[in-house]
Amino acid sequence: MVHRIKEKGAMNHFEIVTPREAAALAASGNYIVIDLREKEEYEKGHLEHALSMPDAKVNEIERLNLKNELWLLYCSRGNLSFRLASKLARMGYQVWAVGGTIDGNFS
Secondary structure: OOEEEEOOOOOOEEEEEOHHHHHHHHHOOOEEEEEOOOHHHHHHOOOOOEEEOOOOOHHHHHHOOOOOOEEEEEOOOOHHHHHHHHHHHHOOOEEEEEOOOOOOOOO
16 A cells, blocks of 8 residues: 655655565566665665665765656665655655565565
């Protein structure tokens, strides 16, 4: 089930998806998938097509110059991905964030 988060007064929002939904979105190949977890966690298991960008910042995402793409962000508990998704959404990015990815288990 996809949940929409819209901050008070914000023009844009981001979507929250479950780990299982995220796996399906990533497998579609239509999203830029960013794994915000530490490299060791990424190496234990990650979503298909995921790029490892531990604790990525907005400027690192901007440097990729892919604002018009669909973005899927995830981390270990959702904190980092929600914070980054919120910032990117306010900048006009289309963003989905995973609500709690524990130990790379996406089933």
